Amino acid sequence: MPNETGSADADPIPRILGSTPPKPDRSTRTRQWVGIGTLTGAIALAAIAIPPLLATDETPPSGASETVDAPAPPSGAPEPAAATPDDTPAATVTPPARPSYTPTMATPDPQPPTSTTAPDTPPTTTAPAPAGTSRSATPAAPPPITVQAEDPDNLLGDGARMTACAACDGGARVRYLGTLTAYLDNPTAGRRTVTVDYTVNGDRELKISINGAAPTSHIVTGTDWNIPRTLRYTATVPAGRVSFTFFNDTGPSPDIDKLTIS
Structure with a gap:
Protein backbone atom coordinates (compact mmCIF):
# COMPACT_ATOMS: atom_id res chain seq x y z
CA MET A 1 0.00 0.00 0.00
CA PRO A 2 1.48 3.38 -0.99
CA ASN A 3 2.47 5.92 1.66
CA GLU A 4 -0.17 8.66 2.12
CA THR A 5 1.71 10.73 4.74
CA GLY A 6 1.00 14.42 4.35
CA SER A 7 -2.07 13.84 2.20
CA ALA A 8 -4.94 16.23 2.53
CA ASP A 9 -7.24 13.28 3.11
CA ALA A 10 -5.44 12.24 6.34
CA ASP A 11 -7.50 12.16 9.56
CA PRO A 12 -7.52 15.64 11.07
CA ILE A 13 -8.12 14.49 14.66
CA PRO A 14 -4.53 13.16 15.25
CA ARG A 15 -3.11 16.49 13.96
CA ILE A 16 -5.18 18.40 16.50
CA LEU A 17 -3.94 16.22 19.35
CA GLY A 18 -0.32 16.60 18.20
CA SER A 19 0.40 12.91 17.90
CA THR A 20 1.83 11.17 14.99
CA PRO A 21 -1.05 10.25 12.75
CA PRO A 22 -1.54 6.67 11.92
CA LYS A 23 -1.75 5.69 8.42
CA PRO A 24 -5.26 4.51 8.01
CA ASP A 25 -6.52 3.11 4.87
CA ARG A 26 -9.31 4.61 2.78
CA SER A 27 -12.07 2.42 4.30
CA THR A 28 -11.21 3.63 7.79
CA ARG A 29 -11.51 7.28 6.78
CA THR A 30 -14.83 6.61 5.12
CA ARG A 31 -16.25 5.07 8.28
CA GLN A 32 -15.10 8.08 10.30
CA TRP A 33 -16.83 10.57 8.04
CA VAL A 34 -19.98 8.48 8.04
CA GLY A 35 -19.96 8.47 11.85
CA ILE A 36 -19.46 12.24 12.00
CA GLY A 37 -22.32 12.78 9.54
CA THR A 38 -24.58 10.44 11.48
CA LEU A 39 -23.85 12.27 14.76
CA THR A 40 -24.50 15.64 13.15
CA GLY A 41 -27.82 14.45 11.73
CA ALA A 42 -28.84 13.06 15.13
CA ILE A 43 -28.06 16.41 16.79
CA ALA A 44 -30.05 18.27 14.13
CA LEU A 45 -33.04 15.96 14.54
CA ALA A 46 -32.89 16.37 18.32
CA ALA A 47 -32.84 20.16 17.94
CA ILE A 48 -36.02 19.96 15.87
CA ALA A 49 -37.96 17.30 17.81
CA ILE A 50 -37.19 18.10 21.48
CA PRO A 51 -38.50 21.73 21.69
CA PRO A 52 -42.06 20.80 20.56
CA LEU A 53 -42.12 18.02 23.17
CA LEU A 54 -41.10 20.47 25.89
CA ALA A 55 -43.65 23.03 24.69
CA THR A 56 -46.41 20.39 24.81
CA ASP A 57 -45.59 19.31 28.40
CA GLU A 58 -45.32 22.82 29.78
CA THR A 59 -47.82 25.51 28.82
CA PRO A 60 -46.43 28.97 29.51
CA PRO A 61 -48.68 31.35 31.44
CA SER A 62 -51.14 33.52 29.51
CA GLY A 63 -49.47 36.51 27.89
CA ALA A 64 -45.87 35.22 28.48
CA SER A 65 -43.56 34.21 25.66
CA GLU A 66 -41.03 31.41 26.00
CA THR A 67 -37.97 30.99 23.83
CA VAL A 68 -36.28 27.60 23.61
CA ASP A 69 -32.62 27.71 22.59
CA ALA A 70 -31.72 24.81 20.39
CA PRO A 71 -28.20 23.48 20.83
CA ALA A 72 -25.85 24.83 18.21
CA PRO A 73 -24.50 22.23 15.88
CA PRO A 74 -20.75 21.69 15.93
CA SER A 75 -18.52 23.67 13.65
CA GLY A 76 -18.44 22.36 10.18
CA ALA A 77 -21.77 20.48 10.52
CA PRO A 78 -24.62 21.34 8.14
CA GLU A 79 -27.21 23.74 9.51
CA PRO A 80 -30.52 22.16 10.47
CA ALA A 81 -33.41 22.84 8.21
CA ALA A 82 -35.74 25.64 9.34
CA ALA A 83 -38.95 24.49 10.89
CA THR A 84 -42.01 24.91 8.68
CA PRO A 85 -45.23 26.53 9.93
CA ASP A 86 -46.78 23.09 10.21
CA ASP A 87 -44.07 22.03 12.72
CA THR A 88 -44.69 25.00 15.05
CA PRO A 89 -47.16 24.19 17.82
CA ALA A 90 -50.34 26.26 17.78
CA ALA A 91 -50.50 28.90 20.43
CA THR A 92 -53.09 28.21 23.09
CA VAL A 93 -55.52 31.12 23.42
CA THR A 94 -57.31 31.42 26.72
CA PRO A 95 -60.68 33.24 26.28
CA PRO A 96 -61.15 36.17 28.61
CA ALA A 97 -63.30 35.52 31.58
CA ARG A 98 -66.95 36.44 30.92
CA PRO A 99 -68.06 39.23 33.21
CA SER A 100 -70.69 38.31 35.71
CA TYR A 101 -74.06 39.90 35.00
CA THR A 102 -76.66 40.32 37.68
CA PRO A 103 -80.00 41.76 36.53
CA THR A 104 -81.01 44.86 38.40
CA MET A 105 -84.60 45.00 39.50
CA ALA A 106 -86.29 48.37 39.13
CA THR A 107 -87.22 49.86 42.46
CA PRO A 108 -90.91 50.81 42.48
CA ASP A 109 -91.64 54.47 43.02
CA PRO A 110 -93.23 54.82 46.44
CA GLN A 111 -95.29 57.74 45.22
CA PRO A 112 -98.31 56.98 43.00
CA PRO A 113 -98.05 58.28 39.44
CA THR A 114 -99.58 61.65 38.85
CA SER A 115 -102.31 61.55 36.24
CA THR A 116 -102.46 64.49 33.89
CA THR A 117 -105.88 63.53 32.59
CA ALA A 118 -108.76 65.26 34.29
CA PRO A 119 -111.22 62.81 35.85
CA ASP A 120 -114.34 62.22 33.91
CA THR A 121 -117.26 64.28 35.11
CA PRO A 122 -119.97 61.93 36.32
CA PRO A 123 -123.04 62.11 34.15
CA THR A 124 -125.80 64.30 35.47
CA THR A 125 -128.91 62.34 36.14
CA THR A 126 -132.32 63.89 36.13
CA ALA A 127 -134.81 62.59 38.59
CA PRO A 128 -137.86 61.23 36.82
CA ALA A 129 -140.85 63.51 36.94
CA PRO A 130 -143.79 62.29 39.01
CA ALA A 131 -146.35 60.31 37.12
CA GLY A 132 -148.87 62.41 35.30
CA THR A 133 -146.65 65.53 35.11
CA SER A 134 -144.30 66.92 32.49
CA ARG A 135 -141.37 69.29 33.04
CA SER A 136 -141.42 70.91 29.62
CA ALA A 137 -145.06 70.64 28.64
CA THR A 138 -147.64 73.09 29.88
CA PRO A 139 -150.15 71.76 32.39
CA ALA A 140 -152.92 69.79 30.77
CA ALA A 141 -156.06 71.78 30.13
CA PRO A 142 -158.99 70.89 32.39
CA PRO A 143 -161.75 68.90 30.72
CA PRO A 144 -164.67 70.84 29.29
Whole structure:
Protein backbone atom coordinates (compact mmCIF):
# COMPACT_ATOMS: atom_id res chain seq x y z
CA MET A 1 0.00 0.00 0.00
CA PRO A 2 1.48 3.38 -0.99
CA ASN A 3 2.47 5.92 1.66
CA GLU A 4 -0.17 8.66 2.12
CA THR A 5 1.71 10.73 4.74
CA GLY A 6 1.00 14.42 4.35
CA SER A 7 -2.07 13.84 2.20
CA ALA A 8 -4.94 16.23 2.53
CA ASP A 9 -7.24 13.28 3.11
CA ALA A 10 -5.44 12.24 6.34
CA ASP A 11 -7.50 12.16 9.56
CA PRO A 12 -7.52 15.64 11.07
CA ILE A 13 -8.12 14.49 14.66
CA PRO A 14 -4.53 13.16 15.25
CA ARG A 15 -3.11 16.49 13.96
CA ILE A 16 -5.18 18.40 16.50
CA LEU A 17 -3.94 16.22 19.35
CA GLY A 18 -0.32 16.60 18.20
CA SER A 19 0.40 12.91 17.90
CA THR A 20 1.83 11.17 14.99
CA PRO A 21 -1.05 10.25 12.75
CA PRO A 22 -1.54 6.67 11.92
CA LYS A 23 -1.75 5.69 8.42
CA PRO A 24 -5.26 4.51 8.01
CA ASP A 25 -6.52 3.11 4.87
CA ARG A 26 -9.31 4.61 2.78
CA SER A 27 -12.07 2.42 4.30
CA THR A 28 -11.21 3.63 7.79
CA ARG A 29 -11.51 7.28 6.78
CA THR A 30 -14.83 6.61 5.12
CA ARG A 31 -16.25 5.07 8.28
CA GLN A 32 -15.10 8.08 10.30
CA TRP A 33 -16.83 10.57 8.04
CA VAL A 34 -19.98 8.48 8.04
CA GLY A 35 -19.96 8.47 11.85
CA ILE A 36 -19.46 12.24 12.00
CA GLY A 37 -22.32 12.78 9.54
CA THR A 38 -24.58 10.44 11.48
CA LEU A 39 -23.85 12.27 14.76
CA THR A 40 -24.50 15.64 13.15
CA GLY A 41 -27.82 14.45 11.73
CA ALA A 42 -28.84 13.06 15.13
CA ILE A 43 -28.06 16.41 16.79
CA ALA A 44 -30.05 18.27 14.13
CA LEU A 45 -33.04 15.96 14.54
CA ALA A 46 -32.89 16.37 18.32
CA ALA A 47 -32.84 20.16 17.94
CA ILE A 48 -36.02 19.96 15.87
CA ALA A 49 -37.96 17.30 17.81
CA ILE A 50 -37.19 18.10 21.48
CA PRO A 51 -38.50 21.73 21.69
CA PRO A 52 -42.06 20.80 20.56
CA LEU A 53 -42.12 18.02 23.17
CA LEU A 54 -41.10 20.47 25.89
CA ALA A 55 -43.65 23.03 24.69
CA THR A 56 -46.41 20.39 24.81
CA ASP A 57 -45.59 19.31 28.40
CA GLU A 58 -45.32 22.82 29.78
CA THR A 59 -47.82 25.51 28.82
CA PRO A 60 -46.43 28.97 29.51
CA PRO A 61 -48.68 31.35 31.44
CA SER A 62 -51.14 33.52 29.51
CA GLY A 63 -49.47 36.51 27.89
CA ALA A 64 -45.87 35.22 28.48
CA SER A 65 -43.56 34.21 25.66
CA GLU A 66 -41.03 31.41 26.00
CA THR A 67 -37.97 30.99 23.83
CA VAL A 68 -36.28 27.60 23.61
CA ASP A 69 -32.62 27.71 22.59
CA ALA A 70 -31.72 24.81 20.39
CA PRO A 71 -28.20 23.48 20.83
CA ALA A 72 -25.85 24.83 18.21
CA PRO A 73 -24.50 22.23 15.88
CA PRO A 74 -20.75 21.69 15.93
CA SER A 75 -18.52 23.67 13.65
CA GLY A 76 -18.44 22.36 10.18
CA ALA A 77 -21.77 20.48 10.52
CA PRO A 78 -24.62 21.34 8.14
CA GLU A 79 -27.21 23.74 9.51
CA PRO A 80 -30.52 22.16 10.47
CA ALA A 81 -33.41 22.84 8.21
CA ALA A 82 -35.74 25.64 9.34
CA ALA A 83 -38.95 24.49 10.89
CA THR A 84 -42.01 24.91 8.68
CA PRO A 85 -45.23 26.53 9.93
CA ASP A 86 -46.78 23.09 10.21
CA ASP A 87 -44.07 22.03 12.72
CA THR A 88 -44.69 25.00 15.05
CA PRO A 89 -47.16 24.19 17.82
CA ALA A 90 -50.34 26.26 17.78
CA ALA A 91 -50.50 28.90 20.43
CA THR A 92 -53.09 28.21 23.09
CA VAL A 93 -55.52 31.12 23.42
CA THR A 94 -57.31 31.42 26.72
CA PRO A 95 -60.68 33.24 26.28
CA PRO A 96 -61.15 36.17 28.61
CA ALA A 97 -63.30 35.52 31.58
CA ARG A 98 -66.95 36.44 30.92
CA PRO A 99 -68.06 39.23 33.21
CA SER A 100 -70.69 38.31 35.71
CA TYR A 101 -74.06 39.90 35.00
CA THR A 102 -76.66 40.32 37.68
CA PRO A 103 -80.00 41.76 36.53
CA THR A 104 -81.01 44.86 38.40
CA MET A 105 -84.60 45.00 39.50
CA ALA A 106 -86.29 48.37 39.13
CA THR A 107 -87.22 49.86 42.46
CA PRO A 108 -90.91 50.81 42.48
CA ASP A 109 -91.64 54.47 43.02
CA PRO A 110 -93.23 54.82 46.44
CA GLN A 111 -95.29 57.74 45.22
CA PRO A 112 -98.31 56.98 43.00
CA PRO A 113 -98.05 58.28 39.44
CA THR A 114 -99.58 61.65 38.85
CA SER A 115 -102.31 61.55 36.24
CA THR A 116 -102.46 64.49 33.89
CA THR A 117 -105.88 63.53 32.59
CA ALA A 118 -108.76 65.26 34.29
CA PRO A 119 -111.22 62.81 35.85
CA ASP A 120 -114.34 62.22 33.91
CA THR A 121 -117.26 64.28 35.11
CA PRO A 122 -119.97 61.93 36.32
CA PRO A 123 -123.04 62.11 34.15
CA THR A 124 -125.80 64.30 35.47
CA THR A 125 -128.91 62.34 36.14
CA THR A 126 -132.32 63.89 36.13
CA ALA A 127 -134.81 62.59 38.59
CA PRO A 128 -137.86 61.23 36.82
CA ALA A 129 -140.85 63.51 36.94
CA PRO A 130 -143.79 62.29 39.01
CA ALA A 131 -146.35 60.31 37.12
CA GLY A 132 -148.87 62.41 35.30
CA THR A 133 -146.65 65.53 35.11
CA SER A 134 -144.30 66.92 32.49
CA ARG A 135 -141.37 69.29 33.04
CA SER A 136 -141.42 70.91 29.62
CA ALA A 137 -145.06 70.64 28.64
CA THR A 138 -147.64 73.09 29.88
CA PRO A 139 -150.15 71.76 32.39
CA ALA A 140 -152.92 69.79 30.77
CA ALA A 141 -156.06 71.78 30.13
CA PRO A 142 -158.99 70.89 32.39
CA PRO A 143 -161.75 68.90 30.72
CA PRO A 144 -164.67 70.84 29.29
CA ILE A 145 -167.62 71.44 31.64
CA THR A 146 -171.10 71.61 30.09
CA VAL A 147 -174.47 72.50 31.63
CA GLN A 148 -177.81 72.41 29.78
CA ALA A 149 -180.01 75.52 29.84
CA GLU A 150 -183.01 73.39 30.92
CA ASP A 151 -181.09 71.81 33.84
CA PRO A 152 -183.42 71.78 36.88
CA ASP A 153 -180.68 73.30 39.09
CA ASN A 154 -180.69 76.48 36.99
CA LEU A 155 -182.70 79.58 37.93
CA LEU A 156 -185.18 81.09 35.42
CA GLY A 157 -186.70 84.57 35.98
CA ASP A 158 -188.84 87.29 34.44
CA GLY A 159 -191.01 84.94 32.27
CA ALA A 160 -188.30 82.60 30.96
CA ARG A 161 -189.43 79.02 30.31
CA MET A 162 -188.31 75.77 28.63
CA THR A 163 -189.45 74.57 25.21
CA ALA A 164 -188.80 71.50 23.07
CA CYS A 165 -186.13 71.73 20.36
CA ALA A 166 -185.33 68.71 18.21
CA ALA A 167 -182.10 70.19 16.87
CA CYS A 168 -180.86 71.37 20.29
CA ASP A 169 -178.53 69.40 22.60
CA GLY A 170 -180.71 67.59 25.15
CA GLY A 171 -183.90 68.16 23.06
CA ALA A 172 -184.90 71.48 24.72
CA ARG A 173 -184.02 75.17 25.12
CA VAL A 174 -184.98 78.18 27.31
CA ARG A 175 -187.01 80.88 25.54
CA TYR A 176 -188.68 84.21 26.37
CA LEU A 177 -185.62 85.03 28.31
CA GLY A 178 -185.91 87.53 31.06
CA THR A 179 -183.01 86.03 33.07
CA LEU A 180 -181.35 82.60 33.10
CA THR A 181 -178.74 81.69 35.78
CA ALA A 182 -176.79 78.45 35.13
CA TYR A 183 -174.48 76.88 37.75
CA LEU A 184 -171.35 74.75 37.33
CA ASP A 185 -168.30 73.62 39.39
CA ASN A 186 -164.86 74.76 38.13
CA PRO A 187 -161.89 72.83 39.67
CA THR A 188 -159.19 75.37 38.74
CA ALA A 189 -159.33 79.13 38.33
CA GLY A 190 -157.95 80.69 35.16
CA ARG A 191 -158.64 81.92 31.69
CA ARG A 192 -161.28 79.82 29.97
CA THR A 193 -163.09 79.70 26.64
CA VAL A 194 -166.80 80.29 27.22
CA THR A 195 -169.07 78.71 24.55
CA VAL A 196 -172.81 79.53 24.38
CA ASP A 197 -175.14 77.61 22.00
CA TYR A 198 -178.25 79.71 21.14
CA THR A 199 -181.04 80.07 18.55
CA VAL A 200 -182.36 83.31 17.00
CA ASN A 201 -183.92 84.65 13.84
CA GLY A 202 -182.24 87.95 13.18
CA ASP A 203 -179.81 90.04 15.29
CA ARG A 204 -180.12 90.41 19.08
CA GLU A 205 -178.00 91.45 22.07
CA LEU A 206 -176.97 89.05 24.87
CA LYS A 207 -175.33 90.09 28.17
CA ILE A 208 -173.45 87.59 30.40
CA SER A 209 -172.36 88.11 34.05
CA ILE A 210 -170.00 85.69 35.90
CA ASN A 211 -170.62 85.43 39.67
CA GLY A 212 -172.54 88.77 39.62
CA ALA A 213 -169.62 90.74 38.13
CA ALA A 214 -170.08 93.42 35.45
CA PRO A 215 -171.54 91.74 32.35
CA THR A 216 -170.02 91.46 28.89
CA SER A 217 -172.25 92.35 25.91
CA HIS A 218 -172.38 90.29 22.67
CA ILE A 219 -174.34 90.72 19.43
CA VAL A 220 -175.62 87.40 18.07
CA THR A 221 -177.32 86.59 14.77
CA GLY A 222 -179.23 83.68 13.18
CA THR A 223 -181.82 82.69 10.57
CA ASP A 224 -184.06 80.13 12.34
CA TRP A 225 -185.22 79.49 15.91
CA ASN A 226 -184.72 75.75 15.46
CA ILE A 227 -181.13 75.94 14.15
CA PRO A 228 -178.55 76.34 16.97
CA ARG A 229 -175.66 78.81 16.54
CA THR A 230 -172.49 79.25 18.61
CA LEU A 231 -170.94 82.22 20.52
CA ARG A 232 -167.38 81.96 21.88
CA TYR A 233 -165.32 84.37 23.99
CA THR A 234 -162.54 84.25 26.61
CA ALA A 235 -163.04 85.12 30.28
CA THR A 236 -161.41 84.57 33.70
CA VAL A 237 -163.39 81.94 35.57
CA PRO A 238 -162.84 81.50 39.35
CA ALA A 239 -162.56 78.08 40.98
CA GLY A 240 -165.47 76.44 42.80
CA ARG A 241 -169.18 76.97 42.33
CA VAL A 242 -169.62 79.49 39.52
CA SER A 243 -172.81 81.18 38.25
CA PHE A 244 -173.41 82.46 34.69
CA THR A 245 -176.39 84.87 34.28
CA PHE A 246 -177.80 85.53 30.75
CA PHE A 247 -180.07 88.52 30.14
CA ASN A 248 -180.80 91.61 28.01
CA ASP A 249 -182.19 94.57 29.90
CA THR A 250 -182.52 96.73 26.76
CA GLY A 251 -184.47 94.42 24.41
CA PRO A 252 -185.48 90.83 23.64
CA SER A 253 -182.87 88.08 24.11
CA PRO A 254 -182.01 85.01 22.00
CA ASP A 255 -183.02 81.51 23.21
CA ILE A 256 -180.28 79.53 25.13
CA ASP A 257 -179.46 75.85 24.43
CA LYS A 258 -176.39 75.13 26.62
CA LEU A 259 -173.22 76.57 28.28
CA THR A 260 -169.66 75.07 28.05
CA ILE A 261 -166.33 76.23 29.54
CA SER A 262 -162.99 74.75 28.39
